[in-house]
Amino acid sequence: MLDRLEQDGFAAVCSDGAAGMLALSDKSIKLVYGSPPYPNAERDYGVWRAHEYIEKMTPFIDAAVRGLRDDGFIVINVKANREKATSKVSSKRSLIVEKLAILMEEQWGLSCVDIEIWVKENPAPTGLRAACQDAYEQNLWFSKAPKWTIDLDAIRRPYESHSVKTYGEYEYKPRTNGNTYVRKNKTIEPHPIGALPKNVISGGVSARIGDHQATQPLYLPEKYIKATTEKGDLVVDPWMGTGTTGVAALLLDRRFIGFDVVQSYVDEAEQTLRKVGANRQVTLDV
Ligand SMILES: C[S@@+](CC[C@H](N)C(=O)[O-])C[C@H]1O[C@@H](n2cnc3c(N)ncnc32)[C@H](O)[C@@H]1O
Structure with missing residues (x-):
């Protein structure tokens, strides 16, 4: 992994993302950015139910906190899917993302920069009648240090x-x-x-058509990479999917390591990143 990072400026690795981050040096990552499996979302890559979500996320946050530099950040793009309705109860909105955000501060000692809202201009219709059309996701943005520096000019x-x-x-x-x-x-x-940038991001969902069910648009990782990292810094996505975070990182001259447990996604990410990062020569310091 590290020799590929040294040679190409990126590495796409088939591995559990928490284990992958633990294999990196302590305090080597400037930004952990990623979109985990969403609570209750039934996808090809499995389902993480709301009642087990904190347990599933714990190794990732543990590993991220260990891997982040003291001036590092973590941004988690996530949306709480509704609980299933039954004949007796309506489809309730899960509060597990709010619970995760509170624990990131209380249990892991991270400081909340903000919980930003991504407004999806073209949300997929769900057909649910229990509440209004679901049209936003949350970006949980935390700093490892209680006093942080972000580059707002880069995202005006x-x-x-x-x-x-x-x-x-x-x-x-x-x-x-x-x-x-x-x-x-x-x-x-x-x-x-x-x-000055807003804490609300508006835009369309990804127009990329492929086998992956949750490819995100480039403008999401791009915002946080620009605001929290400099050229050459290491960005890690522990739930890489098709490698969108890596594309944004390489286009901005940052180094990137991504992990995913599904080999076909890793292959797709590798191909895309190779095209984007062709001929890059970046030095390694992890
Ligand atoms: C919401 S998707 C991320 C999509 C990605 N941001 C993109 O633009 O393509 C979540 C990803 O997490 C991956 N995943 C699930 N469990 C994982 C684990 N333990 N370690 C690493 N990745 C995992 C899934 O295979 C899936 O690709």
Whole structure:
């Protein structure tokens, strides 16, 4: 694995992701980014039920915390699927993701940067009538250190036209009750490289057609890689699937190691990453 990383700048490995991370040096990873099997989702690669979810995730968080540098981050993209309805109970929304987030702070001592929301503009219809159409996922974003540095400039976004118009026309004034960020009358100049990023990401689900049932769009890992890592840093995806995180990492000149237990996904990721990373020469420090 490490010789492939040294030679190509990436390695796609068929292994349990927690065991894979444990095989890396302590404190060598800058970002663990990945999308585990979702609670209650019945997929080709199995189902992790909500009642066993914390037990399933525990070795991954243990290994990630050990593998992360002191200035490292972990981002978990996940969605809680509903419990099955019966003749007596409706299909309840599982709260296991919220429980996992709380445990990441209380049990593993991580600090919550944010729980960001990915709004899916074209969600797959579920046909369920127990609640509204399911159209978002959560990105649990945690820092290993209680004081962190993230590069917000790297993920600025274009201003919305109505904001620019308001800034041009409007003078912000302190509130009379004193509860205000504005201390004196002022106008706002738009920042030359864009507005501060939002904690909501909007976009379509992946348009890639393949055998994998949960390929994610590139813009998800891209945001967190840009915000938390620098060129040459090591990004690890313990649930690699088709290698989307790796593609984003290599395109941004980061090094990447991904793990998955299904050989055909690893083969697909390897092929894709080889194309993206062709001719890369990256030095190794893990
Ligand atoms: C939600 S998918 C990830 C999809 C990926 N982000 C992509 O864009 O293709 C979850 C993946 O976790 C993998 N997986 C399940 N158990 C695993 C384990 N113990 N270790 C590593 N990967 C595992 C599955 O095979 C599946 O590919």
